[in-house]
Structure formats: structure tokens, C-alpha cells
Amino acid sequence: MEFSIKTQMSITDIAKLIGYSEIKFHEKGICSMLRQSGSISYPKFHLYGERKNGSILFRLHIDQKETLRESLLDKLDIYSSNEIKVETNRIKGIIKKSINE
Numbered sequence: 001m002e003f004s005i006k007t008q009m010s011i012t013d014i015a016k017l018i019g020y021s022e023i024k025f026h027e028k029g030i031c032s033m034l035r036q037s038g039s040i041s042y043p044k045f046h047l048y049g050e051r052k053n054g055s056i057l058f059r060l061h062i063d064q065k066e067t068l069r070e071s072l073l074d075k076l077d078i079y080s081s082n083e084i085k086v087e088t089n090r091i092k093g094i095i096k097k098s099i100n101e
Contacts, residue, residue: 001084004055005095011049011056017098018091020047037062037083045087058091060084 007014011031015023020033028050035045048059062083 001060001088002057003060003088003092004052004057005092006055007095007099008054009056009095009098011051014049014056014095015047018094020045034063037087047091060088060091 009017012023015021015031015033018035020035022034024032026032031049033047033049035047037043037045042064044063046061046063050057062081
């Protein structure tokens with residue numbers, strides 16, 4: 001799922017604010033970060049962030065296991081499931097609250 005938020009905060013600061021870790025920067029300024037969705041190693045939320053035109057564009061999906069070998073339908077689900085929608089709203093709420101304080 002893609003969404004963007006207009007902010008001047010750094011991607012690293014946002015990652016810490018929303019509880020993501022294992023922050024890695026890739027070429028072209030894209031940052032990837034992870035957050036466990038429960039008490040076990042997988043599944044994990046995998047969030048990519050990239051600064052564009054005064055906003056940060058986020059792309060969120062769920063890593064079901066370390067090596068993904070699911071069918072196309074399973075992959076579609078990891079981008080649009082209810083868990084993704086809930087996590088997207090959680091992230092937006094935390095960032096917007098932080099910006100307005």
C-alpha cells in the first residue's frame with residue numbers, strides 16, 4: 001500500500017517514532033525498515049520511505065516469511081490486507097500527531 005505524508009522530519013526520526021527498526025538506506029535515497037507484527041519473527045511489516053517534493057512517500061507490505069514463495073494472490077494480499085490498512089492508519093496518526101504538537 002502506498003501513502004504519503006507532508007513533513008520535514010527525517011525518515012530515520014519517523015522510523016523511530018513509529019516503532020520501526022533495522023533501518024537501511026539504499027541507493028536513490030530509499031530507506032527500508034521493519035516492525036514485527038507480533039511476538040514471533042514473522043510476519044513483519046516492511047516499510048519503504050522516500051522523500052519526494054516535501055513529502056515522504058511510503059510503501060508498506062507484510063513479509064510473511066524470510067523467503068517469499070507465495071502465489072500471485074498471496075502476494076496481492078500482503079499489500080492490501082486489513083492488517084496493512086490498520087498499520088497504515090496507525091503510522092499516519094502517529095506522524096500527524098507529532099507534526100501538530
